[in-house]
Every structure is written in structure tokens, then in C-alpha cells.
Amino acid sequence: MTEAKQPKRKVIKTAAAMGKYMADYYYELDNAAKTGERKIAWCTSVGPAEILRTMGFVVYFPETHAAMLGSTRMSTDLIPHATALGYSPEVCSYMTADIGAYLQKQTPLTKTFKGIEGIPKPDVLVYNTNQCRDVQDWFGFYAREFNAPILGISGNVTVNASTDAIVTGVALQMQDLIAPLEEISGNAFDMDKLKEVVGLSRQCSDTWKQVLEAASATPSPLTFFDGCTLMGPAVVGRGTPEAVKLYKQLLAELEERVAQKDGAIENERFRLYWDGMPVWGRLSAHSKLFASLDTNVLASTYCSSWIFSALDAEDPFNSMAKAYTDLFIVRSEDYKEAYIKEKLEMYQVDGIIYHDAKTCPNNSNCRYGMSNRIQEKTGIPSLVIDGDLNDLRCVSDEQTKTNVEAFIEQLEESK
Amino acid sequence: MANERIFAGVDVGSSRTKTVLMDASKQVIGHDVRHSGTVFSQTAEDGLKVALDMAKRPRSAIAKTVSTGYGRHNVTFSNATKTEIACHAKGSYYFFPKEIAIIDIGGQDNKIIKLDPLGGRRGFKMNRKCAAGTGAFLEEMSLRLNIPLEEMDAHAAQSEDMVKLGSYCTVFSGTEVLENIRNGEPVAAIIKGLFFSVIKRVLEMDSLSDNVVMTGGVVAHNPHLAEMAAEIIGKPVLVPKLPQFTGAIGAALYAMDTH
Structure with a gap:
């Protein structure tokens, strides 16, 4: 009988420090929830976290919690509880898994971090619809449940260029958050503090960008699957000096590996780009699958979503508005196509995998013919995998495996 | 001729398992199709026996076997695997080289x-x-x-x-x-x-x-x-001739190419 090859993947040493940072972060939140010493704000992952941090809130990100529900494979059993409440199984499975978990009083935090009994109750919920409308509905559910105030920014979508009119509109919405947040937090807004936080956020973003770009080396010291877990502090800790320090440490490790030509997988023969969300419940399985085929999925649009190069400490509101509008997910199809083509060249990839996530149209970029267009223009072959970020009922492991193996066979034949 | 090496292709599909034996001149000399059932390894064994009987060759004549299809990793006598995408392509091109x-x-x-x-x-x-x-x-x-x-x-x-x-x-x-x-x-x-x-x-x-x-x-x-x-x-x-066997034919051709 033919045996599948056992892949060898390299361990990233800084991951342990990242894990400790995430643990400390959740214990800080839990302490705030239990003691009431600090106010808690819930925030969307690409929402105005810098403002909330400036106002003294401890910031909780439900999307990170939802990703944990996915990666621990709890989500698929929890989604039906939200469906029974009227949330379609075809809307964001981050949201439905998270609401299902709340309804069932379950959280992966309890299993992962001893002593944490549940998610922290919000004093305020602040969203930004720049990524999708679902976050507003998601936060709206909890606002009703906890009888907590909800504030938000209505971001733009399908933006070709972040014009002054767009940036000014978003910046004004951000400024409008200040007065209610002062009231909820009991703290006065401090412009100097915001400048400091935005500056740290920019540093975090710049270093994270350098980390991701280290994958352009051959062989690449990093995989997309590593990136999905290593990005934790960039999501929950941007605006803090600790996150900056961690990414500098990670960057140093990767630069050393690049110098030593120490690849993330042994014998890197093929380099792929991943577009779309990860399948959180199959992160490890997919990492092993590609490694067993001597293939490194080394870059993605997803992990780059926490790069905010427009942030400028000297002009915090306008620069935050621009940074949160410049994001890939907010942009027009033409922009996205040009962006991906640039990345294909930068990372010298042999092929592209598009993950068509059933419940996340906003992160599935193959739905308007882009995969065909880019393939025709660049000659770089592509493969579309049907799946989902959190709902494993939408995932066929066998079909994914056959598709990926056949794609690599195709690349082998054309080399 | 009895000593000539032959090549086997086994396509374990979700519904049927197809087996093909080819001689060195790329002629199909034996074939079998049956329900894949629940024990793929046994189904493949049974299919191979019938195909060998049809070809009137001993098992020892098989130089190499390539398996394909959903159950490709369950064929105990296979020497290598290929996806069904690759095998259908190979088998179809054999019949229609364009x-x-x-x-x-x-x-x-x-x-x-x-x-x-x-x-x-x-x-x-x-x-x-x-x-x-x-x-x-x-x-x-x-x-x-x-x-x-x-x-x-x-x-x-x-x-x-x-x-x-x-x-x-x-x-x-x-x-x-x-x-x-x-x-x-x-x-x-x-x-x-x-x-x-x-x-x-x-x-x-x-x-x-x-x-x-x-x-x-x-x-x-x-x-x-x-x-x-x-x-x-x-x-x-x-x-093509034997359209149900195109994948198995492609697998046998891969066996021949890589032998």
C-alpha cells in the first residue's frame, strides 16, 4: 500500500513567546471582567482599537475568539444553535459559531487558559463595517444580550482609491466616537496618548509587514499556516509596545533563517499564494498536506490584513481613517486584482489557491471571475477550493486533498 | 508473450472500482469493473484476479501498478498513486492526442x-x-x-x-x-x-x-x-473506447511510463 509522505515542518521559536503574550492578554481581560477595575470594549478586528486603547479600555476582539472556536473544532456543533435562533447557516460562521457558543455557555478560553470561566462582558461594543455588514449584526446581538451601548463606523466598500472625501467622512465618524466613549470610560480623551498608541500601532504593522515579506526568500522561512497563528498579537495587541517587541524578535529569527537558507518546510519545490480565509479547523491538516507535497503556501491576502501602513502618529484620525479604508477587503475588484498580481511576482509563486468560503463572500475573491482573469494575464495556474472558515459541514477533506494533489501534479508536469 | 511484462491501473472510485491490464504495446488485455463496496483493498484484489484471468497472464507478469481514485491509497499491491485528474487526462489523451x-x-x-x-x-x-x-x-x-x-x-x-x-x-x-x-x-x-x-x-x-x-x-x-x-x-x-475505464487506463499508462 502506498503511504503518504510524513512532512517535516520547522518550529518557530518565537511562537512560544507569542503564546504567552496571548495568555497574558486573556488573563488581563478576565481580571478586568472579574474585578471591574477596568472597562472592557469589544472591537472588530480592523476596527478603531487605537481609540479604545487610548480611552483606557481593555479591548476584546470577538473575531479572535471565533477563530479559536474554529481552530478547536468547536464551531460546527455550535453554529446550529444560532441557526435555531434565526441566523442563516449561510451568514458569517464566525458570528454564528460565536453566538452559538454564547448560547451554550461554551468557550475555548476555559480549556486553553485555566481559571477563565467565560468571555468578558462588554461595557461598550464598537464595530467598523469596513470588512462586512455581519460584524454590525454580530455586535448587535451582544448589545441586546448585555444591554450594552453599541457604537460604530460605517466604512466604505469597493473603494478604488481612498479619496480625501472618503477619508474625511470616516475620520469624522471616528471623532464622533470620542464623546460617548469618554462618558462610558469615565476618562477624558488625551490626544497625546492617541498619538502614542497610533505610533505603536504603526510600528507593529511595519514589523508584521517585514515578517510576512521574509517569506519572499527562497526557501521561505514562513508558511501561511504559521502566519495565521503568529498574527494574534498584531490583531489584539497593536498599539502596545509588547506587540512591537515580539514582532522584532520574530523578524530577527526569520532573518537568521533566511541567511541560513533554512526553509519552513524541507525541500521546498513549489511556492503557492493563498487567497481568502484559512479553514481554521483544518489549519494543521492543510499545513501537513502541503508540506507532504514539498509545497509551501507562503503568502496570503488574509495575513496582510493587519498591515496599516497609512497610520501616522502626527495625524491620528485621518491616518486611521485612511489605514482602515486602504485595506484589501475594502477595495474594488480592479485594485484587488492588481494587488494580487503584485504579490505573485514579489513572492515568486508557482500557483494560487483561492479558498471560496461558503459563509464569507467578502473574503472569497474568486467569485467575480478574478481567478480566471489573473490566470490569463499572468499564466500562473490557480485552484479554487470550496470550504469555510468555521463551518466544517461545508468542507470536504477528500475533495480538497484530491484537488490539491492534482494541482501539484499539474505544476510538476509543467516544470 | 506469456513472459512479457504487463502494467496494471486500478481506479477505486466512490461507486465502482475499475481495473485495467495493458501490455507493452499499450493494448488493454484485461479489465474488470465492480462495486467499490466498503473494503477497497479486497475489491481491488478481486478485480485484479478477474482481469488477470481475462488477460490469461500470471500475477507475476505485472511489472508495475498505479492506483487512482478516492481509494487509491487503499490498494495494497499498488506501487504508486496518481490522482484521478491526472489519470483521466492521461487516458483521454491516449485515445485523442490533441x-x-x-x-x-x-x-x-x-x-x-x-x-x-x-x-x-x-x-x-x-x-x-x-x-x-x-x-x-x-x-x-x-x-x-x-x-x-x-x-x-x-x-x-x-x-x-x-x-x-x-x-x-x-x-x-x-x-x-x-x-x-x-x-x-x-x-x-x-x-x-x-x-x-x-x-x-x-x-x-x-x-x-x-x-x-x-x-x-x-x-x-x-x-x-x-x-x-x-x-x-x-x-x-x-x-473513448471503454469510457468507464479511462482513469484506470491512464493509471496503467503511468505505470508503464514510470517503470
């Missing part, structure tokens, strides 16, 4: 594979995680209509009329079939409508090139499907 677009309709999945004039793969698409347009869809409908699967083709071929079925989903199509029965539509016209629906589902997967090849068990047992497909796309459809 630029082709292959439509393979299997028990639980469909594929469209595009080859360049030299047989290199330009790309491929598999059906989404859905049974619409696959053999499983026709099996389900044969149960609903209480018409044996092997008789469906004759019904479709003889019917002048065709009922239009609009649903995207097997379950909803079943409901539509019941509605048509209730309305007194002839069964043959319903079956023709089901065939049309299968082809439409497959054709929406990808664009096609000039030379279209159809393979797979569904086409092997329902040749009218290929005729209807030709009518819909407006060009002839090529069907």
Missing part, C-alpha cells in the same frame, strides 16, 4: 480537465460539494421513478419531449420530479429532463475547448447523455 477538454461524470464527482495539444494540463475543475450532475443524482432519481438505472438511457433516447427541471439541488430536483409525475408528464420525458439537467450542471463548471471528450461510468451506461451534450454545445463529443 487539444481536448475532458468531461468526466463519475459516481459522486464531475471533472472538466483541459489539455494542451501536447497533453499537458492547462487546468481542471471539480464539482462543488454537491451531488447535482453526478451519477449519484441519476441513481437517486431512478429510485424515485422506480426505473432501473440501466433502463434510464433507453427511456431518455426514445422520448421526443423533455420536461424542464430547474432546481440546483438533488433533493429539490426530486420534488420537481414528483410534481411532474403528479401532473401526468410521461416518465421518458422526465428522464430526458434529468439527463439535460446533468449536462447543464457539468457545463457550467468551466468553458470548453473545440474537442470535447466525455468519459466515466455514467456516459458508458448512458450514451444518450453524450448525444445530448453534443446537441447542447453544438459540436461533436468524442467518447
Whole structure:
């Protein structure tokens, strides 16, 4: 009988420090929830976290919690509880898994971090619809449940260029958050503090960008699957000096590996780009699958979503508005196509995998013919995998495996 | 001749397991098809024995075996594996060595594979995680209509009329079939409508090139499907000999190439 090859993947040493940072972060939140010493704000992952941090809130990100529900494979059993409440199984499975978990009083935090009994109750919920409308509905559910105030920014979508009119509109919405947040937090807004936080956020973003770009080396010291877990502090800790320090440490490790030509997988023969969300419940399985085929999925649009190069400490509101509008997910199809083509060249990839996530149209970029267009223009072959970020009922492991193996066979034949 | 080395290709599909033996001149000298069942390794063994009997060769004559299909890793006597995409491409190009677009309709999945004039793969698409347009869809409908699967083709071929079925989903199509029965539509016209629906589902997967090849068990047992497909796309459809065995033939050819 033919045996599948056992892949060898390299361990990233800084991951342990990242894990400790995430643990400390959740214990800080839990302490705030239990003691009431600090106010808690819930925030969307690409929402105005810098403002909330400036106002003294401890910031909780439900999307990170939802990703944990996915990666621990709890989500698929929890989604039906939200469906029974009227949330379609075809809307964001981050949201439905998270609401299902709340309804069932379950959280992966309890299993992962001893002593944490549940998610922290919000004093305020602040969203930004720049990524999708679902976050507003998601936060709206909890606002009703906890009888907590909800504030938000209505971001733009399908933006070709972040014009002054767009940036000014978003910046004004951000400024409008200040007065209610002062009231909820009991703290006065401090412009100097915001400048400091935005500056740290920019540093975090710049270093994270350098980390991701280290994958352009051959062989690449990093995989997309590593990136999905290593990005934790960039999501929950941007605006803090600790996150900056961690990414500098990670960057140093990767630069050393690049110098030593120490690849993330042994014998890197093929380099792929991943577009779309990860399948959180199959992160490890997919990492092993590609490694067993001597293939490194080394870059993605997803992990780059926490790069905010427009942030400028000297002009915090306008620069935050621009940074949160410049994001890939907010942009027009033409922009996205040009962006991906640039990345294909930068990372010298042999092929592209598009993950068509059933419940996340906003992160599935193959739905308007882009995969065909880019393939025709660049000659770089592509493969579309049907799946989902959190709902494993939408995932066929066998079909994914056959598709990926056949794609690599195709690349082998054309080399 | 009895000492000549031969090559085996085994395609363990979701529904049927196909075995092919080829001699060095690339002639099929033995073949077998059977239900894949639940113990793939035993099914493959049983299929190999029958194919060897047909070829009148001893097992020791097999120089190399390549397995393919969903159960490719379960074939205990296999020396290597290839995906069914690669094997259908290889098998189809063997019969039609030119630029082709292959439509393979299997028990639980469909594929469209595009080859360049030299047989290199330009790309491929598999059906989404859905049974619409696959053999499983026709099996389900044969149960609903209480018409044996092997008789469906004759019904479709003889019917002048065709009922239009609009649903995207097997379950909803079943409901539509019941509605048509209730309305007194002839069964043959319903079956023709089901065939049309299968082809439409497959054709929406990808664009096609000039030379279209159809393979797979569904086409092997329902040749009218290929005729209807030709009518819909407006060009002839090529069907290889032993269309159900195209993947297994491709596997045997890979065995020969890599020996």
C-alpha cells in the first residue's frame, strides 16, 4: 500500500513567546471582567482599537475568539444553535459559531487558559463595517444580550482609491466616537496618548509587514499556516509596545533563517499564494498536506490584513481613517486584482489557491471571475477550493486533498 | 508473450472500482469493473484476479501498478498513486492526442480537465460539494421513478419531449420530479429532463475547448447523455473506447511510463 509522505515542518521559536503574550492578554481581560477595575470594549478586528486603547479600555476582539472556536473544532456543533435562533447557516460562521457558543455557555478560553470561566462582558461594543455588514449584526446581538451601548463606523466598500472625501467622512465618524466613549470610560480623551498608541500601532504593522515579506526568500522561512497563528498579537495587541517587541524578535529569527537558507518546510519545490480565509479547523491538516507535497503556501491576502501602513502618529484620525479604508477587503475588484498580481511576482509563486468560503463572500475573491482573469494575464495556474472558515459541514477533506494533489501534479508536469 | 511484462491501473472510485491490464504495446488485455463496496483493498484484489484471468497472464507478469481514485491509497499491491485528474487526462489523451477538454461524470464527482495539444494540463475543475450532475443524482432519481438505472438511457433516447427541471439541488430536483409525475408528464420525458439537467450542471463548471471528450461510468451506461451534450454545445463529443475505464487506463499508462 502506498503511504503518504510524513512532512517535516520547522518550529518557530518565537511562537512560544507569542503564546504567552496571548495568555497574558486573556488573563488581563478576565481580571478586568472579574474585578471591574477596568472597562472592557469589544472591537472588530480592523476596527478603531487605537481609540479604545487610548480611552483606557481593555479591548476584546470577538473575531479572535471565533477563530479559536474554529481552530478547536468547536464551531460546527455550535453554529446550529444560532441557526435555531434565526441566523442563516449561510451568514458569517464566525458570528454564528460565536453566538452559538454564547448560547451554550461554551468557550475555548476555559480549556486553553485555566481559571477563565467565560468571555468578558462588554461595557461598550464598537464595530467598523469596513470588512462586512455581519460584524454590525454580530455586535448587535451582544448589545441586546448585555444591554450594552453599541457604537460604530460605517466604512466604505469597493473603494478604488481612498479619496480625501472618503477619508474625511470616516475620520469624522471616528471623532464622533470620542464623546460617548469618554462618558462610558469615565476618562477624558488625551490626544497625546492617541498619538502614542497610533505610533505603536504603526510600528507593529511595519514589523508584521517585514515578517510576512521574509517569506519572499527562497526557501521561505514562513508558511501561511504559521502566519495565521503568529498574527494574534498584531490583531489584539497593536498599539502596545509588547506587540512591537515580539514582532522584532520574530523578524530577527526569520532573518537568521533566511541567511541560513533554512526553509519552513524541507525541500521546498513549489511556492503557492493563498487567497481568502484559512479553514481554521483544518489549519494543521492543510499545513501537513502541503508540506507532504514539498509545497509551501507562503503568502496570503488574509495575513496582510493587519498591515496599516497609512497610520501616522502626527495625524491620528485621518491616518486611521485612511489605514482602515486602504485595506484589501475594502477595495474594488480592479485594485484587488492588481494587488494580487503584485504579490505573485514579489513572492515568486508557482500557483494560487483561492479558498471560496461558503459563509464569507467578502473574503472569497474568486467569485467575480478574478481567478480566471489573473490566470490569463499572468499564466500562473490557480485552484479554487470550496470550504469555510468555521463551518466544517461545508468542507470536504477528500475533495480538497484530491484537488490539491492534482494541482501539484499539474505544476510538476509543467516544470 | 506469456513472459512479457504487463502494467496494471486500478481506479477505486466512490461507486465502482475499475481495473485495467495493458501490455507493452499499450493494448488493454484485461479489465474488470465492480462495486467499490466498503473494503477497497479486497475489491481491488478481486478485480485484479478477474482481469488477470481475462488477460490469461500470471500475477507475476505485472511489472508495475498505479492506483487512482478516492481509494487509491487503499490498494495494497499498488506501487504508486496518481490522482484521478491526472489519470483521466492521461487516458483521454491516449485515445485523442490533441487539444481536448475532458468531461468526466463519475459516481459522486464531475471533472472538466483541459489539455494542451501536447497533453499537458492547462487546468481542471471539480464539482462543488454537491451531488447535482453526478451519477449519484441519476441513481437517486431512478429510485424515485422506480426505473432501473440501466433502463434510464433507453427511456431518455426514445422520448421526443423533455420536461424542464430547474432546481440546483438533488433533493429539490426530486420534488420537481414528483410534481411532474403528479401532473401526468410521461416518465421518458422526465428522464430526458434529468439527463439535460446533468449536462447543464457539468457545463457550467468551466468553458470548453473545440474537442470535447466525455468519459466515466455514467456516459458508458448512458450514451444518450453524450448525444445530448453534443446537441447542447453544438459540436461533436468524442467518447473513448471503454469510457468507464479511462482513469484506470491512464493509471496503467503511468505505470508503464514510470517503470
